[in-house]
Amino acid sequence: xxxxxxxxxxxxxxxxxxxxxxxxxxxxxxxxxxxxxxxxxxxxxxxxxxxxxxxxxxxxxxxxxxxxxxxxxxxxxxxxxxxxxxxxxxxxxxxxxxxxxxxxxxxxxxxxxxxxxxxxxxxxxxxxxxxxxxxxxxxxxxxxxxxxxxxxxxxxxxxxxxxxxxxxxxxxxxxxxxxxxxxxxxxxxxxxxxxxxxxxxxxxxxxxxxxxxxxxxxxxxxxxxxxxxxxxxxxxxxxxxxxxxxxxxxxxxxxxxxxxxxxxxxxxxxxxxxxxxxxxxxxxxxxxxxxxxxxxxxxxxxxxxxxxxxxxxxxxxxxxxxxxxxxxxxxxxxxxxxxxxxxxxxxxxxxxxxxxxxxxxxxxxx
Amino acid sequence: xxxxxxxxxxxxxxxxxxxxxxxxxxxxxxxxxxxxxxxxxxxxxxxxxxxxxxxxxxxxxxxxxxxxxxxxxxxxxxxxxxxxxxxxxxxxxxxxxxxxxxxxxxxxxxxxxxxxxxxxxxxxxxxxxxxxxxxxxxxxxxxxxxxxxxxxxxxxxxxxxxxxxxxxxxxxxxxxxxxxxxxxxxxxxxxxxxxxxxxxxxxxxxxxxxxxxxxxxxxxxxxxxxxxxxxxxxxxxxxxxxxxxxxxxxxxxxxxxxxxxxxxxxxxxxxxxxxxxxxxxxxxxxxxxxxxxxxxxxxxxxxxxxxxxxxxxxxxxxxxxxxxxxxxxxxxxxxxxxxxxxxxxxxxxxxxxxxxxxxxxxxxxx
Numbered sequence: 001x002x003x004x005x006x007x008x009x010x011x012x013x014x015x016x017x018x019x020x021x022x023x024x025x026x027x028x029x030x031x032x033x034x035x036x037x038x039x040x041x042x043x044x045x046x047x048x049x050x051x052x053x054x055x056x057x058x059x060x061x062x063x064x065x066x067x068x069x070x071x072x073x074x075x076x077x078x079x080x081x082x083x084x085x086x087x088x089x090x091x092x093x094x095x096x097x098x099x100x101x102x103x104x105x106x107x108x109x110x111x112x113x114x115x116x117x118x119x120x121x122x123x124x125x126x127x128x129x130x131x132x133x134x135x136x137x138x139x140x141x142x143x144x145x146x147x148x149x150x151x152x153x154x155x156x157x158x159x160x161x162x163x164x165x166x167x168x169x170x171x172x173x174x175x176x177x178x179x180x181x182x183x184x185x186x187x188x189x190x191x192x193x194x195x196x197x198x199x200x201x202x203x204x205x206x207x208x209x210x211x212x213x214x215x216x217x218x219x220x221x222x223x224x225x226x227x228x229x230x231x232x233x234x235x236x237x238x239x240x241x242x243x244x245x246x247x248x249x250x251x252x253x254x255x256x257x258x259x260x261x262x263x264x265x266x267x268x269x270x271x272x273x274x275x276x277x278x279x280x281x282x283x284x285x286x287x288x289x290x291x292x293x294x295x296x297x298x299x300x301x302x303x304x305x306x307x308x309x310x311x312x313x314x315x316x317x318x319x320x321x322x323x324x325x326x327x328x329x330x331x332x333x334x335x336x337x338x339x340x341x342x343x344x345x346x347x348x349x350x351x352x353x354x355x356x357x358x359x360x361x362x363x364x365x366x
Numbered sequence: 367x368x369x370x371x372x373x374x375x376x377x378x379x380x381x382x383x384x385x386x387x388x389x390x391x392x393x394x395x396x397x398x399x400x401x402x403x404x405x406x407x408x409x410x411x412x413x414x415x416x417x418x419x420x421x422x423x424x425x426x427x428x429x430x431x432x433x434x435x436x437x438x439x440x441x442x443x444x445x446x447x448x449x450x451x452x453x454x455x456x457x458x459x460x461x462x463x464x465x466x467x468x469x470x471x472x473x474x475x476x477x478x479x480x481x482x483x484x485x486x487x488x489x490x491x492x493x494x495x496x497x498x499x500x501x502x503x504x505x506x507x508x509x510x511x512x513x514x515x516x517x518x519x520x521x522x523x524x525x526x527x528x529x530x531x532x533x534x535x536x537x538x539x540x541x542x543x544x545x546x547x548x549x550x551x552x553x554x555x556x557x558x559x560x561x562x563x564x565x566x567x568x569x570x571x572x573x574x575x576x577x578x579x580x581x582x583x584x585x586x587x588x589x590x591x592x593x594x595x596x597x598x599x600x601x602x603x604x605x606x607x608x609x610x611x612x613x614x615x616x617x618x619x620x621x622x623x624x625x626x627x628x629x630x631x632x633x634x635x636x637x638x639x640x641x642x643x644x645x646x647x648x649x650x651x652x653x654x655x656x657x658x659x660x661x662x663x664x665x666x667x668x669x670x671x672x673x674x675x676x677x678x679x680x681x682x683x684x685x686x687x688x689x690x691x692x693x694x695x696x697x698x699x700x701x702x703x704x705x706x707x708x709x710x711x712x713x714x715x716x717x718x719x720x721x722x723x724x725x726x727x728x729x730x731x732x
Contacts, residue, residue: 003468010618018431045426057419060411061597065384102369231427234627252376261600
């Protein structure tokens, strides 16, 4: 059977290996497995969310309130915007998908950083769009400016991953705002704030305020997620914040019931549990220093990270694939960044005891 | 901001009204609300699934095993096919979306029945494709043949909703198989079996066997869902069964982690609970007769239904919108089919006590 031509060469996203796979492949007891590969919250799920989920489990047969009224209301309060400025997605991934299906096609292009979240490129290619990348791996706004100005008529969407996954680098909010002000009003600028909670806790200069952003720029879309700081990676809830005209267009592409009944309840409960977020952010900042110290001591290159992970970049004397494969056999799942073209390993900042074991085992491999 | 042109006129799916909305709008105690509007399982969620969900709630922070290994294995066993013949979606809706993005564009078309599940048309229009509809509301394969032969070069996907939502009619399996054998091998025929469990329980002649289907026709795709008989409407899990080449193409369009960690566990548990399914099917068949008797007695037209709902079609002396609005104020949520161009109400077959109250109140309105 013939398929649409742009499907043939679609790259496939390589997800972090799940615990179940390591159990199946290496017969390791799940209790002895440490997974710091997918930037999940190492503190797990907040107790109040678990309680909520256990209570609403009986509602699994019922479709959710498809208006997502209560969740939008909670997010609108959190960001001092209106419900009409919010669209809910099955992860912020899905908002990326909506935005690209609304703006791009095989007649135009997107612009992304040299090394950034792989799904921008994959979803763009779903629509047949071309992908321009800056040369530097980290975000460099002067390179963005240069490429944008060269291909202004073609580029319809620009992605800024603030802070950047999988490298951890983060532009200052003021630089980002200045850049958007220079961009044509018909070019959509997507600020992916999946890790923003960690960035602004570390350094206020990184804090992008969605309200400011969307009131100044009708062509800006802010993305947030419940998968990281909120500890709901498995529940698939993300959101977009934008001008109401933009949000209305994205809503047209949203399938009914795109998040589950239990996900909806979990996200509403997660917003309320401020203590859990605070604990998460504090553990992250404290334990990040343990990794930085280890890297410095062992001559491993890393980019100061504003996220809940750190990326160790190895020189040619070391092989990231071999190192991560060896650790995998010991039940330690980290993220080999080979698919990003890097000789590097991304490690989610875990709990103190996890980090100790990971660094102990890593030490033996380098 | 300008958006892709086909986005402008996209129709929006009108979902059944959620209980939360009726609580908000009419101030009715949720305990007194009967929702038989969205073909959810009236027996709710199976006890074993609730137990599973409560147990895995703590894993909400962890992404699911993105290979969906265990669920695919369970489905492969259920249908005597291989895991490579299965793709998992966030509801079978999402498989429809994958299939259309793989096959259609603004250069071709789909073919559907006169009155059928609205999402076929909506997703087709996302890709810019044209939509041909047969004249009859119920599925009429001779009309399908006629329209298909007239526009053979254009039509890339044909949808057969077996049994058909929102009317309840159902073709025999042998007719369906014969029809597919006549269709060009490059035309994808999608058999939407969302309600198949109910149809084959009522009449074996309706049973389409996915294994037979896909071994005979590499251009056939069978869709199933956990939302109806399995009682997991709120968890968003559906699946497609097809030839491995077709499934591989659909997988390319699947976003990582497209169902939640809890949905995955719930679906695996639901397949195991055969007793719950049996109870569901028995209640449905028994209570369907109560509705048929009521309709006959009160001169209301209906199409014999092979699903878990019945559609009452009113003559011009009655107004379905007014009737359903009046019932809504009493806390009874049914599905007005005005958006399908019908003066009709679709009622999910409920539990005996629910059906009694619904019919009692309906009697007062007609």
